[in-house]
Amino acid sequence: MKLRWMAYPYVLWMVVFTIAPLLLVAWFAFTTVQPDGSTVFTLLGFEKILGGDRVPLDLLGLQKIFGITLEVPLYLNVFAKSLQIALLSTLACLAFGYPAAYLLARRAARQRGGSDLLLLLFVIPMWMNALLRTYAWLALLEPNGIVNTVLSAIGLPRGQFLYNDFGIGLGMVYNYLPFMVLPIYSVLVKVDRSVIEAAEDLGADRRRVFTRVTLPLSMPGIMSGINMVFMPAMTTFLIPNLLGGGRYMLIGNVIERQYMIARDWTTASALSIVLLVFVLASMKFLTRYEKGNEGGGVLL
Amino acid sequence: MKKGFRAAFSGGGTVRGLYLAFIFLFLYAPVVVLVVFSFNAAKSRSVWGGFTLEWYRKLFTNTEILSSLRVTLIVALLSALVATLIATVTCIGLDGLGKRRRAFVMNLSYVPIVNPDLVTGISLMLLFVFMQFQLGFVTLLLAHIAFNIPYAILSILPKMKQLDRNLYEAALDLGAKPTQAMVRVILPEIMPGVVTALILTFTLSIDDFVISYFTSGAGVSNLAITIYSMARKSVNPQINALSALMFVVVLALLLIVNYRSNRELRKSKEEKGR
Numbered sequence: 001m002k003l004r005w006m007a008y009p010y011v012l013w014m015v016v017f018t019i020a021p022l023l024l025v026a027w028f029a030f031t032t033v034q035p036d037g038s039t040v041f042t043l044l045g046f047e048k049i050l051g052g053d054r055v056p057l058d059l060l061g062l063q064k065i066f067g068i069t070l071e072v073p074l075y076l077n078v079f080a081k082s083l084q085i086a087l088l089s090t091l092a093c094l095a096f097g098y099p100a101a102y103l104l105a106r107r108a109a110r111q112r113g114g115s116d117l118l119l120l121l122f123v124i125p126m127w128m129n130a131l132l133r134t135y136a137w138l139a140l141l142e143p144n145g146i147v148n149t150v151l152s153a154i155g156l157p158r159g160q161f162l163y164n165d166f167g168i169g170l171g172m173v174y175n176y177l178p179f180m181v182l183p184i185y186s187v188l189v190k191v192d193r194s195v196i197e198a199a200e201d202l203g204a205d206r207r208r209v210f211t212r213v214t215l216p217l218s219m220p221g222i223m224s225g226i227n228m229v230f231m232p233a234m235t236t237f238l239i240p241n242l243l244g245g246g247r248y249m250l251i252g253n254v255i256e257r258q259y260m261i262a263r264d265w266t267t268a269s270a271l272s273i274v275l276l277v278f279v280l281a282s283m284k285f286l287t288r289y290e291k292g293n294e295g296g297g298v299l300l
Numbered sequence: 301m302k303k304g305f306r307a308a309f310s311g312g313g314t315v316r317g318l319y320l321a322f323i324f325l326f327l328y329a330p331v332v333v334l335v336v337f338s339f340n341a342a343k344s345r346s347v348w349g350g351f352t353l354e355w356y357r358k359l360f361t362n363t364e365i366l367s368s369l370r371v372t373l374i375v376a377l378l379s380a381l382v383a384t385l386i387a388t389v390t391c392i393g394l395d396g397l398g399k400r401r402r403a404f405v406m407n408l409s410y411v412p413i414v415n416p417d418l419v420t421g422i423s424l425m426l427l428f429v430f431m432q433f434q435l436g437f438v439t440l441l442l443a444h445i446a447f448n449i450p451y452a453i454l455s456i457l458p459k460m461k462q463l464d465r466n467l468y469e470a471a472l473d474l475g476a477k478p479t480q481a482m483v484r485v486i487l488p489e490i491m492p493g494v495v496t497a498l499i500l501t502f503t504l505s506i507d508d509f510v511i512s513y514f515t516s517g518a519g520v521s522n523l524a525i526t527i528y529s530m531a532r533k534s535v536n537p538q539i540n541a542l543s544a545l546m547f548v549v550v551l552a553l554l555l556i557v558n559y560r561s562n563r564e565l566r567k568s569k570e571e572k573g574r
Contacts, residue, residue, distance in 0.1 A: 006393025007405060010386060010449070014408045017446040021423030022411075024430055100323045103316055118320075120558075125327045127554050131509045131524055132543040135531050136330030139337060139345035146333060146346045174330070235416035238509065242531060252418055259422060259514070269426070276419050283414070 025276075029269035045270030049075045059084055075254070075271065082251040085165060086233035089172035090180075093229045094222065096173070097180035101221075102214075104181070105188035119185065126178045134171050134242050141167055141243075163245040171239040172229075179228035187221030188214070227286045231279055251275055331547070338540035345535050355541040362538060365526060371437065372522040376505035379444035384497045386445075387452030391460045392486065409450040420447060421514035428515065435517030443515035444505045451504060452497035459493030462568070492564055496557060503553045506546070 032042040050073055057070040059080045072080070104119055125133065140146045141161040148158040161167050191214065199209045237252035244253075255275065258268030333346075338356070342349025359365060394402055412420055424446065428439045463486065471481035487494075509524035516525060523546070530536050 004393050004396035006389045007397055008393065010390035010393070010453075011405060011408065013386065013446075013449070014411075017424070017427070017442070018408070018411050021427040022415075022419075024426040025419070025423050027430075028426055096323065099319060103320055121324065122327065124551065125331050127550050128331060128543070128547045129507055129509065129524065129527075129550070131528055131531075132334065132539075132546070133330060135527070135539065135543070136334040138531075139333050140330060142346060144346060149346070174326070177327070231416060235418045237418060238528075246532075255418065255422070259425070265426075268422075272419055272422055276416070279416060280414075 025269050025272050027269075028265050029273050032266045042266060045266040045268075048267045049073065049270055049274065078249050078254050079251050079274075081249070082234060085169055085172070085250065086230055089169050089176065089233045090226055090230045092169065092173045093177050093180040094226065097177055097225065098184060098218075098222070100177075101181045101184035101188055105185050105191075108189050109193065122181065123178060130175055131238060131242075133175060134239055137167075137171055137174065137243060138162070141170070162243060163248060167243045168240055168248060168250070171243045172233045172236070175236075175239065176229040176233060179232075180225035183224040183228065184218055184221035187218050191217050223286050227283055230286075231283060234279055235275065334540050335544045335547070338537060338544045340537055340540075343535060343537060345537075345540075355537040359538050359541045359545075365523070365538065365542065368521050368523050368526040371440070371520060372506060372524075375437075375441050375444050375522060376502045378441055379448050379505050380498050380502040382445045383448035383452045383501045384456075384494060387449055387456055387497055388487075388490070388494055390449075390453060391456045391490070392482070394457070395460055395463075395465070409453055412447055413450050417508075417510035421511040424511065425514040435515065436520045437516075440512060440516040440520060440522070443511050444508065447508070447511055448501040448504060452501050455497035455500055456490060456493040459490040463489050492560070496560055499553055499557050499560075503550060503557070506550065 029045050030041055030043070031039050032044060033039050053074045054071040055074050055077050057072045057077055057080060059077075100122075104122065107118060138145070142148075143158070143160070143162070145161075147161060152158055161170070195217075196209055196213060199213045204212065235252050236250070237256040240248045240250040240253045241256070244250075251271065255268055255271050258264050258271065262268075337345060337348075339351050339353065340348055341352040341354070390405075394405060397405065415423075421443075424439075424443045425435070428435055428442075433439050467485050467489065468481050471485040472478065476484070506523075509528065512522050512525055513528070516522065521529075523542070527539055527542065530539055
């Protein structure tokens with residue numbers, strides 16, 4: 001068919017609405033508008049990220065637990081904090097998600113097709129708007145919320161769950177858990193049962209079958225799960241804004257505030273560029289691992 | 301073999317059952333709470349004060365919500381239509397491209413999918429500001445079309461690959477004009493993909509918050525933005541009522557998409573089986 005011209009308007013569209021906007025972020029990051037209205041080149045945004053007020057680094061309990069005080073620029077601290085909570089949430093998603101994916105896959109394998117319902121039940125909450133799902137946690141976690149009511153009803157002390165690392169982390173785990181479970185599930189469900197049986201026949205016990213066969217085979221799923229959880233966790237501004245009560249700063253809502261409230265577009269764009277480069281680089285790193293693993297993917 | 305498998309895992313059955321139950325409780329608790337408290341007579345997110353439908357009634361007389369509902373629906377409908385139209389045309393064109401150019405276009409399509417929503421939203425906002433567009437309805441619509449097109453393409457492309465290329469030529473040989481061949485031969489063949497694209501993009505548009513947040517201006521907001529500002533201000537059970545309704549609508553739409561794609565899958569399997 002000689003209809004290739006029909007694809008060209010789309011290319012033009014993508015240049016205008018995808019490529020140009022990204023270049024504009026870079027443009028705004030490196031320029032500033034002077035009082036007389038002229039636009040000049042500047043590195044001020046990046047200088048602010050690396051300079052600025054110095055605060056003690058609040059990372060992995062460095063200060064509170066180990067007593068080490070490391071002074072870093074404000075924005076770097078926010079970045080470190082976001083990285084920490086995104087990584088911890090990703091790990092929590094993996095820790096809770098892997099067994100769930102494993103059990104779901106095992107049920108599906110056992111009842112051949114009958115377990116689609118369980119998987120569907122698992123995905124349905126994800127179809128609710130992320131905004132609403134996050135909002136729902138407010139009712140559960142607030143000081144006089146349902147969790148605290150239940151806790152005191154069974155004689156346990158009430159806790160402070162909102163506006164802190166726990167609340168934000170929980171919000172992330174809740175929102176992104178399915179992104180971890182689904183890729184692992186889809187890899188596990190395709191694992192050839194005869195491979196597992198072969199390992200058993202050759203004398204491997206349950207633990208060895210898992211560590212030497214099942215786990216390596218599920219690596220691609222784990223990697224894409226990590227990828228799919230880490231990226232939104234690193235860039236969200238909704239979760240810290242809603243569950244953080246306006247005081248909790250992560251890189252996502254710092255950028256959002258710089259654009260929408262402080263209107264310092266140079267710094268905001270510089271931060272966006274740093275974030276984008278970081279996220280894309282970590283994604284590249286993870287997918288490279290995925291490809292390197294393809295040798296073991298023959299069985300999938 | 302089956303016995304061995306079961307034996308290997310017996311003993312931990314209750315633990316596994318409990319674990320899955322715990323996960324499902326975790327997943328459903330917020331949703332259930334949200335829906336249950338939409339019928340709460342007390343104006344609280346977490347203290348029950350009896351059954352009422354008042355919030356639903358208030359919802360349908362709240363002009364702010366009604367107007368953002370209108371914006372949401374119009375933007376979803378228009379962006380779904382335009383994105384699917386562009387995607388359909390593009391997919392037909394893609395078929396004629398060489399391998400390299402095709403790969404280039406596909407990589408281009410993955411850029412917005414891979415980009416974090418935050419960056420997509422910001423970059424589009426900067427584009428509109430740079431072009432001195434007033435942020436408002438038009439920019440919101442353009443942004444939605446922009447993030448919808450790649451998903452529409454990915455829905456239609458598989459159908460396009462199944463298409464027999466000779467069909468178009470045959471239609472031309474039999475005297476059809478190119479437009480006739482397109483509308484009466486190719487379009488019906490890829491129709492299932494087109495319909496899936498329509499429903500999917502409509503749903504994505506309704507569901508979007510982040511990109512809308514950055515690309516709509518003062519005075520124009522869709523439901524997600526209205527809910528966000530309501531949620532940050534105070535406790536308002538109308539949000540719960542609205543959430544419950546939106547959940548049901550999106551659920552219904554996605555079940556239809558799911559059902560359709562499953563049916564397609566079964567059909568193509570049957571055809572292969574023949």
